[in-house]
Amino acid sequence: MAHKVLNNISLKNIESSGLSKLKTDVLVIVxxxxxxxxxxxxxxxxxxxxxxxxxxxxxxxxxxxxIMLPKIDGVSASNILxxxxxxxxxxxxxxxxxxxxIAHKGNSLGSKDISVMPGTSAPxxxxxxxxxxxxxxxxxxxxYIFSETKNKTIKEPSVKKLTILTSGLSPSNLxxxxxxxxxxxxxxxxxxxxxxxxxxxxxxxTPRIIEKKVKAMTKDFPKLKVKSFNEKDMQKMGMGSxxxxxxxxxxxxxxxxxxxxxxxxxxxxxxxxxxxxxxDTGGVSIKPSPGMxxxxxxxxxxxxxxxxxxxxxxxxxxxxxxxxxxCAENMCSSKATKPGDxxxxxxxxxxxxxxxxxxGRLILADCLTYVGKYxxxxxxxxATLTGAVIIALGRHASGVMANNQHLADMIIESGEExxxxxxxxxxxxEHQSCTKTKYADLANIGGGREAGTIHAAAFLSKxxxxxxxxxxxxxxxxxxxxxxxxxxxxxxxxxSELLLSKKLK
Ligand code: BES
Ligand code: ZN
Ligand code: MN
Numbered sequence: 001m002a003h004k005v006l007n008n009i010s011l012k013n014i015e016s017s018g019l020s021k022l023k024t025d026v027l028v029i030v031x032x033x034x035x036x037x038x039x040x041x042x043x044x045x046x047x048x049x050x051x052x053x054x055x056x057x058x059x060x061x062x063x064x065x066x067i068m069l070p071k072i073d074g075v076s077a078s079n080i081l082x083x084x085x086x087x088x089x090x091x092x093x094x095x096x097x098x099x100x101x102i103a104h105k106g107n108s109l110g111s112k113d114i115s116v117m118p119g120t121s122a123p124x125x126x127x128x129x130x131x132x133x134x135x136x137x138x139x140x141x142x143x144y145i146f147s148e149t150k151n152k153t154i155k156e157p158s159v160k161k162l163t164i165l166t167s168g169l170s171p172s173n174l175x176x177x178x179x180x181x182x183x184x185x186x187x188x189x190x191x192x193x194x195x196x197x198x199x200x201x202x203x204x205x206t207p208r209i210i211e212k213k214v215k216a217m218t219k220d221f222p223k224l225k226v227k228s229f230n231e232k233d234m235q236k237m238g239m240g241s242x243x244x245x246x247x248x249x250x251x252x253x254x255x256x257x258x259x260x261x262x263x264x265x266x267x268x269x270x271x272x273x274x275x276x277x278x279x280d281t282g283g284v285s286i287k288p289s290p291g292m293x294x295x296x297x298x299x300x301x302x303x304x305x306x307x308x309x310x311x312x313x314x315x316x317x318x319x320x321x322x323x324x325x326x327c328a329e330n331m332c333s334s335k336a337t338k339p340g341d342x343x344x345x346x347x348x349x350x351x352x353x354x355x356x357x358x359x360g361r362l363i364l365a366d367c368l369t370y371v372g373k374y375x376x377x378x379x380x381x382x383a384t385l386t387g388a389v390i391i392a393l394g395r396h397a398s399g400v401m402a403n404n405q406h407l408a409d410m411i412i413e414s415g416e417e418x419x420x421x422x423x424x425x426x427x428x429x430e431h432q433s434c435t436k437t438k439y440a441d442l443a444n445i446g447g448g449r450e451a452g453t454i455h456a457a458a459f460l461s462k463x464x465x466x467x468x469x470x471x472x473x474x475x476x477x478x479x480x481x482x483x484x485x486x487x488x489x490x491x492x493x494x495x496s497e498l499l500l501s502k503k504l505k
Contacts, residue, residue: 002220002310003192005144009136009162009185011178013169014117019044020075024163025111027077028102030119031056032085038120038167047074052082060084064098066105077115081105085119092123092419093396099135103142106159113161114139128166132177133184134419135164140188141489146199183315187418187496190311191489197303198479198487202279202296207246207254207327210276210299214256214306214325221313223262229255234366241345242366245359246328248283248336253328255367256302258309260321269320270504271376272309272495273367275360275383276302276327283356284332285339297487298360300478301382302327307492312499319499322374326363330356342440346370347463352440360385361459362444368463378407378504379469381460382491388452390476397423398477398491401457402470410503411470411494417501420493422472425451431458 012018019027019040035041036053045052051072059067066083083102086094099116106114116139122131143159164181166174197205197213211228218224231252234243239255246253259269277298281287287295302325309323337343342352343362346369351362360383371379389399398415400422402408408424415422434446434455442462447455457471477490498504 002189002217002314003196004189005157005192006140006162006185007160009140009164009181011132011164011166011174011181012115013174014040014165014167016040017043019117020047022115023076024078024113024115026079026081026106026109026114028081028083028114028116030083030085030098030117031060032120034120040167044075048072052080056082056084063087063090064094064101066101079109085121088121088124090123095123096134096138096419099138100142103139103159107143107145107157110158112158113163114159115163115165117165129176129180132164132166133180136162136181136184137188137191137493140185141191141195144192144195146196146486149201149204183500186311186314187493189314190307190492190496193310194300194303194307194492195487195489197306198297198300202329205296205299206251206278206329207276208252210278210302210325210327211254211256214258217306217310221310223260223313224309225259227257237370238344238346239366239370240343241351241362242326242328244337244341244343244353245277245330245362248333249329249331251278251329255370256325256327258305258323258325260309260312262312262316262318263320267320268377269322269374270499271371271374271379272305272321272323273364273371273379273381274301274303274305274323274325275299275364275381275385276325277360277363278327278329280330280357280359281332283330283359284336285355285357286332287357291482294479294481294485297479298384299327300384300474300487303487304382304474304492304495307489308495308499311492311496315500317500319502321499322371322376324367324371326367328363330359345463349442349462350440352437352443354437354443355445358444358456361456364460365463368460372466376467379464379467380407380411380472380495381469382472382474382495384475384478385456385473386453386475389473392425392453393423393476395476397421398494399453399473400424400470401427401454403427403461403464404468404470407468407470407504410498411472414498414501414503415494418493418497420490422491422494425454427454427457427461431455432461435459435462
């Protein structure tokens with residue numbers, strides 16, 4: 001059950017009178033300095049008796065701003081949306097926001113199909129194929145509307161079809177452009193899959209419900225092999241750390257493993273591990289009430305694994321990837337783990353749980369040990385792990401910490417490439433001292449108010465000695481807080497870019 005919104009994204013190479021004859025609900029033209037020389041645009045402008053060019057020069061002042069024109073006689077499109085294009089020097093987030101606004105406009109107008117001429121320039125260092133990929137990705141992932149738990153006030157996305165308009169492409173370049181559009185579409189679908197799982201309320205998205213959805217996905221993508229572990233299975237494997245989190249809940253935990261083998265059979269897989277806390281009350285170390293509903297997004301790491309695996313399968317990518325989703329509900333009850341309890345992790349290390357709200361690392365610890373059996377070339381975990389990362393980096397970047405600098409560099413580079421950015425925090429030996437305690441090999445918290453994000457990573461690093469590993473803290477980036485309150489689908493674009501561009505050699 002992947003979550004594709006558009007039925008179709010296609011590419012059309014526009015000839016001299018193509019724009020005026022194009023049948024579409026909304027023809028979107030991004031105007032750059034070269035647009036006026038485009039023969040097809042010239043013809044369209046002429047048909048409008050220069051109304052289009054006059055509107056552009058008198059009303060479109062700021063880049064990114066737009067204006068809607070009603071039907072023009074002799075032009076097949078029902079509406080024309082003129083958008084003032086950006087400058088090559090404008091930062092990438094502005095480009096992405098421009099296409100996001102187009103997707104929202106399409107839905108708010110109730111349009112079924114939109115056709116977009118992306119403009120003649122791209123941001124510095126990027127080419128037209130990058131632009132096509134982004135248009136495809138951003139529009140697919142922003143026509144998404146969550147309405148599953150509405151009954152009387154359902155609002156569905158109206159936009160079902162996107163045509164990306166190009167001009168003057170040779171047949172081989174057209175093939176390249178089509179490939180870029182397909183890649184963007186598949187990543188957008190992965191983003192929507194992650195957004196959807198996150199947006200589902202926690203009572204509609206328990207570990208067992210996620211398990212069902214993961215299993216159902218293999219119907220769409222037979223190349224994905226799913227293994228699911230229940231609490232008994234995890235008990236047998238000695239996952240006492242993971243299981244300490246679900247102890248207080250009526251909802252049993254699940255660990256799902258999704259294998260995708262698209263590369264050579266001799267190639268070691270890259271492993272993805274995601275925190276999937278379907279609701280985080282904090283447990284006995286209970287959280288304050290205000291905003292606690294936002295803890296339904298505490299499974300966005302696992303949702304990212306789900307989304308990325310669907311993208312890889314959709315594209316038949318030639319990589320080997322194994323994805324692990326550690327799903328549990330963190331509740332308080334008479335059975336719940338108490339501060340001071342000591343549990344034994346799968347690695348054999350004992351852990352004193354000094355704060356039951358530092359539960360994500362307890363789940364990840366055992367998942368990270370488990371994934372070692374795949375002898376992975378690299379391991380990346382993604383988790384909404386600490387509120388401290390929101391304070392350290394704000395909402396625009398995910399936090400990266402790693403025991404391998406090449407891996408950290410490639411993650412950051414993929415963030416820049418995809419517009420889903422990440423920034424590195426140090427993980428030094430000095431940070432390790434905080435995990436010491438009198439009663440166990442490790443404590444699950446330490447360091448007090450200092451560098452909470454790094455101390456969480458330092459704890460995880462005790463379980464990742466056997467391989468090259470990076471941890472991405474997505475607590476700030478996986479969802480928008482009040483007033484927007486929505487999943488973002490991050491870091492699906494970053495991870496998809498990293499895997500698809502084969503940066504990890
Ligand atoms: N799920 C939270 C982190 C979080 C906070 C995610 C805000 C999204 C938004 C995590 O399980 C948690 O509670 N972390 C604690 C750790 C602390 C007890 C050391 C935190 O950040 O306060
Ligand atoms: Zn949590
Ligand atoms: Mn917590």
